[in-house]
Amino acid sequence: MPTESENPILEMRGIGKRFPGVVALDGVDLTVHRAEVVGLIGENGAGKSTLMKILGGICQPDAGEIRIDNRPVRIHDVADAIRHGVAFIHQELNVLDNIDVAGNVFLGREPRHGVSWLIDRRRIHEQTEPYLKRLGLNVSSRTPLSRLSMAQQQLVEIAKALSLDARILIMDEPTSSLTIAETERLLELVLELQKQAVSIVYISHRLAELDHVADRVVALRDGRNAGELAHDGINHDRMVRMMVGRDIRSFYVEPTATRTAAYFRVRDIRSRAYPDSPVSFDAARGEILGFAGLVGAGRSEMAEAIFGVDGDCNGEIFLSDQKLPVRSVGDAITQGIYLVPEDRRGAGLVTEMSVRENITLPSLPQHSVSGLVRLARETETAERQRETLGIKAPSVETLVANLSGGNQQKVVLGKWLALAPKIMIFDEPTRGIDVGAKAEIYRLMRDLAAAGAVVLMISSDMEEILHVSDRVAVMHEGRITGVLERADCTEENIMQLAVGRPVAEARPPC
């Protein structure tokens, strides 16, 4: 545990940064001690990324001073940052999946045969292996990266940082695409690295993780310091208060008590990931049924099968007692079954199109007369959704690419809400979305359920699963291993089911 008396390894003092027309950072201070894990929190746009980009040499500050080991330094570019022992693990992994592990670790610094430009293949692998061992990554350095999971690829990035002798590691939302189990492993690794005297700046929206690993939490708001918490003072509510500058009352909306009989019944559908394990479950109107499990448990694929993405899902889907044909996405949409996909930018939105065009994309025929689109009708629908969802955009003609993650997610929602959903499936609805927008999305989900829709929510965020769901179905290798009532939803029970072990309180899915 570091003490305040010890000299800090990093001091950033009065850092200021202006972009044309905006003050991104205004006199921000950040101190990091040796072997300290500092949690950096703040809503999107608070300036966390800019501050870290300055430290990582990606952009230059307009004001302020950076001291490393008590000596003032100027970090002009990434190479400078590396020279000072600063390494940056970006949220989106910067790995090349067409070359092997060793090639990634030593990219740009490949050991060569003498002065030639031929890669010394023996040495590059020899030098990589120790780092993999140190991180507990049990793969050969010759493995092509495309065969590794997201979590493993991230470890490769960390190996790269270690091979650069990084003493200050910046991790930007490192768990945003990891499963619950992988997240636990990563958090352990963070503590392990700390023991090895590495200092870590850890950016995350998942406050429980910071509770777990951070020695100190520093909050930014609107480009300024918004307070910090020492180890003993770290808790969820205080962190939220620092970030948003006020209490978010009822962050999670409690479920209403009444639940009707099974309305949406899924029988023996098979997804492309697990064609041999049919999935069945029931859900009632007015409930939010959470789907927990490890990544790769087949949750997203199940959702896609219900949504008709893979064509005929082989199983049967009933709404009240009526069997529905779902052989294509078009069928699902006709029946009022909608999916808010995990990959928002890839599958949820056409980001180079406007808010209006995105919202009406699935319902264009309703917005057209004899094949020609009626702009006025589209605008009307889009404006209505913008209002009800509180989409923060200058106008409905704004390109979706220019919106924040939370507002983009609202546009995806708007697409479907314009069509009065009966079944709404959310796949990782708040990934990468800041606290304020998260609360709004939870409220919208609850409103949707209250209006009589069935809401299915796939999430790898344990907090979200525990607090938002009325019931939780846990999946393991393509099967639902059990369903937990709200009262029985504990992290413990969910983890047990997620790894395929039975739990006494769990019930069968239907």
Add this chain to the structure above:
Amino acid sequence: MKKELGISVLLLLLCAVVAVLNPKFLSAVNLSNTANLVGMFGIFSIGAGLVIITGGIDLSVGSMFALAGVLLAMMLREWHWPWPVAALAITALPMALGVVHGVLITRLRVQAFIVTLCGLLIYRGLARFIADDTTKGFANSEGFERLRDVAKGQLFHLPSPFLILLVIAVIMWLVLHRSVYGRYLFAVGRNEEAARYSGIRTRLVIGSSYVVAGLLTGLSAILFAFYTNSISPSTHGNFYELYGIAAAVLGGCSLRGGEGSILGIVIGTTLLQVLQNLVNLLNIPSSLNFAVMGAVVLVGVLADELLTARRQKRKAALAAASREARHGTASPPAEK
């Protein structure tokens, strides 16, 4: 709209320069001749643009012209088909080939470049084989004068291919910029996955663009056949697919898909034809023809990239400023 504006300015500038250097440019004969070429090239270029907007490409157009031209001449002169039947068959042929391309691309997942490159080779070969590598022609068009008159005639002093282009451009403008189908074309071109998750039958949309392009190619093919009047199967239509692609790209279509406009494509076509005209009128050696065209396309696209980059920078600054303004109301006044 800005893209069209930029290239229009370029076109007007070019016209002005040519007109000053050689007043013959503005003569009725020259203008009519240029309009005729713009018409023929514009019609199939719109098809090429449509395919490009979906993120695809069609390289087989030039060879289709040869195959269609040879067949049209043989149908009319050797097999003595009634001209409406022959015209219909020649329009249907590239559409059918478009269906084949579409199926290969969307169902069997072969890349459009490869499918249509193979088409380029196959149809050229077929054209030469069917014609026995001899030139086919229409002689004095006995028995199908009506078709010839439609293809080569004039109305209000305008060559009919140009008028046909105008009609097609208006229809295609409605299709691309006002219809549900057009919106889907842009959506699949920009993000096929998101379009599929919105319930759009993306494979049908992409595949059909090759069929529509086929239809326009078929119409152009008839006009080109009568324009040259003698179709040499080894050279007829050579490189025409590249004229189409160049026109579309000059007109603002992005080969990444999801971008482009009918107006842009028409202006792009016009620009290319004026360039050809310039080479002739200014006594530039015609061997330099392609080089001039290539250079202009390159400059046009580069200029557009630079302008886009500048525009985006400005937009980012504006967005940042508005974010600042919003934040300003939420928190105590900052410096400034």
